[in-house]
Every structure is written in C-alpha cells, then in structure tokens.
Amino acid sequence: MYLQVSTRALRRGLMVLALALPALAFGQAPITLHGAVQFNDDHAFNKSLLKFEELVKKYYGKPVNFVLHRNSELGLEKDYFAYMNQGISVDYAIVSPAHMSTFAKAAPLLDMPFLFRDLAHWNKVLDSDAFQPIVDEVNKKADVLIIGYAGGGTRNIFSKYPVRNMAELNGLTMRVMGAPIQTKIFESVTAKPSVIAYNEIYNAIQSGVIQGAENEAAGIEQMKFYEVAPSLSLTQHAITVRPIAFSGKTLKKLPPDLQAAVVKAGKEAGKFGRDLESGEDAGKIAALEKAGRLKTYPFTERPKLLQLAEPVKQAYAKEVDAVAILNRVDAIK
Incomplete structure (x- = not known):
C-alpha cells in the first residue's frame, strides 16, 4: 500500500523538519529569527511583523536576521502557536487567541x-493591563509570550444571501473559529455555527456545506471570500485582538539586550498594526463594494444581538474564571 502525499504537504513537512533543527546558532553572529503568517505583504499582519523586524533591528543595534514565512508556508496560526510552544520552526507570529485556549x-x-x-x-482596553492575567497564563503554561496586540478589524457576517435582521440570521449555517465561546455566542443569536479550518472556508461555502462565515475586511479581501459570499451584513459583532506572540524557549536563548529589543518592539509593532488595520477596514469594504464584488447590508436588530449574547458572555467568563477580567474591561470608559 502506498501513501500519497501532496507536493505542498511534502514541501511544508520538509521545511518544518529543517527549521526544527537548531535554528539559532547562538555564539555565532548573526542570530536568525523565523516568523510565520498566513498572508502576503498586502495584509496588515505582514506589515505589522515587518515593522516588528524593523524595530528589533533598530533597538538591538547589532546584526540579526529575520525570515518571515508568508502565505501559510508553515501551515496555519494554530500550527505557529504549537511550534512556538515547542521552541521549533517559528519564533514569532500573529496568532488568534482561540488557538491559545488549550493552554490558557x-x-x-x-x-x-x-x-x-x-x-x-x-x-483603551489594549493599552491597559486588563488582559494581564491571560498574558501571564499563556506565558506560564504555553511558554509563549504575548509581546503586543495587533488586530483592529471589525468583524461582520458575510454570506451567500443578505442577512439583515434576526429572521434572516435564524438558522444561518456559518463557520466560526474553534474556541467554544464562538460557537456559544452564535448559537445564542440563533445562527447554526460550525468549526471549519480557515483555509477551507471558501470551498465550504462554494460547495454548500455552509452559507457564510464572519471575518474582518482584510481577511475577506485577501481570501476572496466575496467570490462565493458577496453579501456583507454589518453585525459589527467583534473588533479583533491579534496578539504578537514570541516563543519563550527562543527568548531565553537570546542575549539580554536582544530580549529587551524584542519586548519593546513587540508592543510598538502591535500598536502600529492596530492603527493600520482599524484605519484600513472601512476603506477596504468601500473599495470592494465600489468594484461590485460585495454588497453591504445594515443589520437592523443589533440591540437584539447584544441582548441575546450578554448571558452567554457572563456565563463564559464565570466558566473560565475570568469574571474579574470581563468586569475590568466593562469598567474602562
């Protein structure tokens, strides 16, 4: 019996194997750090990580090499986090918080x-210390440091058909991220959520497995989701937080002055990414709509979404011992 492996999968496997070998030849100059991202350089995440590279070099002031693996060359964000946890292949990346839930x-x-x-x-929340208990838990249990917060895209529902009110949302089959809270929230507002890998969304909509999903403008543009789901419902249900993460195992091996540069650069690169993506968001949607690729629809019953979701938010915070964190977020004016 022969095992058939795709060329892409084989190439990725060989890449990961090569990078899993001692990548940081400390004591030899220059040090090389490997980053990973699912997108190309038009995406805000890539720009944020390139800014991180620029700032580290500025603050370190000595030779250091960066290799940013683009376009899912090393898999998806969940893979990057696993690699950083193990101290292999990926030293830094932007990762959705959902992929950290195994550890925190x-x-x-x-x-x-x-x-x-x-x-x-x-x-204001991201500039505060409201999320510090989560940062500490990720560091302690996963040995991955959250060194900055990127993100800033406002997430909406995109689908094959317009979703303008609760009646049209009811029963909508849609993809959500893997964290259980995502499923619970969208079930509470009467949709039918399903966890599907990010790189499978397009085909899942095209084939009728689901009717839509939810994402911010940058993702919709980059992945061309508008080709299979051209209706964008302005539910405005989330503003993304995308931590810039760095492997603790890698950081411990770095010279102290490079460690300091990484931590300082991470915070500043995160702020850069937030300003960039939040500023680009509306413009990307407007451009897609002007080009006839997408049509936006106001969601006329957004207060109802908030009402239905609130008990789930409170219950979830209690379940994960994060009531104090949620209260702290709510208290920030």
Missing part, C-alpha cells in the same frame, strides 16, 4: 464577540 482557557475572551463597545474602548 481564558485566552479566547480576548476575541469574544460583543466584548468591546467601539474602537475607542477597544484601544
């Missing part, structure tokens, strides 16, 4: 729908 059960709170009131509230 409260981590998906960062990405919980209806957590932030608006962009101003979102920025």
Whole structure:
C-alpha cells in the first residue's frame, strides 16, 4: 500500500523538519529569527511583523536576521502557536487567541464577540493591563509570550444571501473559529455555527456545506471570500485582538539586550498594526463594494444581538474564571 502525499504537504513537512533543527546558532553572529503568517505583504499582519523586524533591528543595534514565512508556508496560526510552544520552526507570529485556549482557557475572551463597545474602548482596553492575567497564563503554561496586540478589524457576517435582521440570521449555517465561546455566542443569536479550518472556508461555502462565515475586511479581501459570499451584513459583532506572540524557549536563548529589543518592539509593532488595520477596514469594504464584488447590508436588530449574547458572555467568563477580567474591561470608559 502506498501513501500519497501532496507536493505542498511534502514541501511544508520538509521545511518544518529543517527549521526544527537548531535554528539559532547562538555564539555565532548573526542570530536568525523565523516568523510565520498566513498572508502576503498586502495584509496588515505582514506589515505589522515587518515593522516588528524593523524595530528589533533598530533597538538591538547589532546584526540579526529575520525570515518571515508568508502565505501559510508553515501551515496555519494554530500550527505557529504549537511550534512556538515547542521552541521549533517559528519564533514569532500573529496568532488568534482561540488557538491559545488549550493552554490558557481564558485566552479566547480576548476575541469574544460583543466584548468591546467601539474602537475607542477597544484601544483603551489594549493599552491597559486588563488582559494581564491571560498574558501571564499563556506565558506560564504555553511558554509563549504575548509581546503586543495587533488586530483592529471589525468583524461582520458575510454570506451567500443578505442577512439583515434576526429572521434572516435564524438558522444561518456559518463557520466560526474553534474556541467554544464562538460557537456559544452564535448559537445564542440563533445562527447554526460550525468549526471549519480557515483555509477551507471558501470551498465550504462554494460547495454548500455552509452559507457564510464572519471575518474582518482584510481577511475577506485577501481570501476572496466575496467570490462565493458577496453579501456583507454589518453585525459589527467583534473588533479583533491579534496578539504578537514570541516563543519563550527562543527568548531565553537570546542575549539580554536582544530580549529587551524584542519586548519593546513587540508592543510598538502591535500598536502600529492596530492603527493600520482599524484605519484600513472601512476603506477596504468601500473599495470592494465600489468594484461590485460585495454588497453591504445594515443589520437592523443589533440591540437584539447584544441582548441575546450578554448571558452567554457572563456565563463564559464565570466558566473560565475570568469574571474579574470581563468586569475590568466593562469598567474602562
């Protein structure tokens, strides 16, 4: 019996194997750090990680090499986090909080729908220490450091057909991220959520497995989801938080002055990414609509979404021992 392996899968496997070998020849100059991202350089995540590279070099002031593996060359974000946890292949990446939940059960709170009131509230929360208990837990249990917060895209539902009110949302089959809170929230607002890998969304909609999904403008544009789901419903149910993560095992091996540069650069690169993506968001949607690729629809019963989601938010915070964190977020004005 012969095992058939795709050329892409084989290439990725060989790449990961090669990078799993001692990648940091400490004591030899220059040090090389490997990053990973699912997108190309038009995406805000890539720009944020390139800014991180620029700032580390600036603050370190000595030779250091960066290799950014683009376009899912090393898999998906869940893979990057696993590699950083193991101290192999990937030293830094932007990763959805949902992929941290195995180690820190409260981590998906960062990405919980209806957590932030608006962009101003979102920025104030991320500039505060409200999420520090989650940062500490990820560091302790996964040996991965959250060194900055990128993100800033407002997430909406995109689908084959317009979803303008609760009646049209009822029973909508849609993809959600893997964290249980995502499923619970969308079930509470009467949709039918399903966990599907990010790179399978397009085909799942095209083949009729699901009718839609939810994402921010950058993802919709980059993955061309508008080709199979051209209706964008402005539910505005989340503003993304996308941590810049760095492998603790890697950081411990770095010279102290490079460690300091990484931590300082991470915070600043995150702020750069937030300003960039939140500023680009509306423009990308407008451009797609002007080009006839997408049509936007106001969601006329958004207060009902908030009402239905609130008990789920509170119950989830209690379940993951994060009531104090949620209260702290809510208290920030």
